[in-house]
Amino acid sequence: MSNTPEQSQLGKASSYADQYDASLLFPIPRQPKRDEIGVTGRPVFLGADLWTAFEVSWLNPKGKPQVAIAHFTIPAESTHIVESKSFKLYLNSFNNSRFESHDEVKARLRTDVSAAIWHGGPVMASAGVKLLLPEQFDAEPVHELDGLNLDRLDIECTRYQPAPELLSANTLEAPVTETLVSHLLKSNCLVTGQPDWGSVQISYSGHQIDQAGLLQYIVSFRNHNEFHEQCVERIFMDIWTRCKPTQLTVYARYTRRGGLDINPWRTSAPGALPPNVRTARQ
Incomplete structure (x- = not known):
């Protein structure tokens, strides 16, 4: 069993x-x-x-x-x-x-x-x-995730369970390659409901993802109960399915609990692991 x-x-x-x-x-x-x-x-x-x-x-x-x-x-x-x-x-x-x-x-x-x-x-x-x-x-460094900060956007948030329908990409413009970051990722432990706080970095190539919708989507995990690894895989698959990038990497760094932090990294193409460098909140 x-x-x-x-x-x-x-x-x-x-x-x-x-x-x-x-x-x-x-x-x-x-x-x-x-x-x-x-x-x-x-x-x-x-x-x-x-x-x-x-x-x-x-x-x-x-x-x-x-x-x-x-x-x-x-x-x-x-x-x-x-x-x-x-x-x-x-x-x-x-x-x-x-x-x-x-x-x-x-x-x-x-x-x-x-x-x-x-x-x-x-x-x-x-x-x-x-x-x-x-x-x-x-010698252990502290460094924030690199990328354009989505949190600068003045958006309205009303969804607090994962809402992949918020994701979209502009298929009428030339493809781009960019890295986007948000510190507003929060989910909850699957069993206890205790909050899990994180930052997420999304790097992709393909049609440009609507940034406001992406940030609203990240915020939509706020009341969702799932382990760290499962949340990152859900984010990856939702973006992969809805926005259809040619390459995609999703990397989240969650704050520690009980002396442990968990930082899942998922990518569509083989490559070097990201450095395991903690952020200020970790």
Whole structure:
């Protein structure tokens, strides 16, 4: 039987294990939500989910606590996501466990997360893991998403559930290539209803998308209950279907909760991952 969000620890009182326990990771299949947006076969998009964990700690062989920031890269082709609260519980299980080195911790993280995102199937693409130690913290930049800011537009907003009919493109003018950004993305946790705040960057080539309609569409997610990864895939598919660009990339950076941020990136063409650089709100 597939795991469902309602079966996870979301919204429930949880005891925090402080000894390493990989079984705490709770995988949720991607496909049911992809079925809702018409992705029933091979997706038209590629991509990854970029996670940052700010609360990572373990004990060295002498029992001295160690701390780090961890960057995770979860391939979008994996069959499962990992529910975020379970991810936090899993990371906390390292707190009172001893490891020989940070390399051992990194290897354990990669093995466990890779197994979870394929949930019993063969690991077709491992999760990427990068551990930043305290001497590297000062080099971590803060930078906003590049692009033309849609939020400058003085628009009226009346829709607060996803409304793809707000999207349109001008087919009478020459195609363009542009990057648009909004900081007004908000959705809610699928299970608890808690708010998820984000910024979104949309880069495309094709007929010019109506900017006012696009901003109203982004705002329309405000009362929508869905996980971060699912929202970004919904945005991608709505723009892809309604505006028919020749190339499209959607990248969202959500503010952290429980020491974790999740930043899904979906694109129609192979390319380098965006830098996992946090924004001011993160």
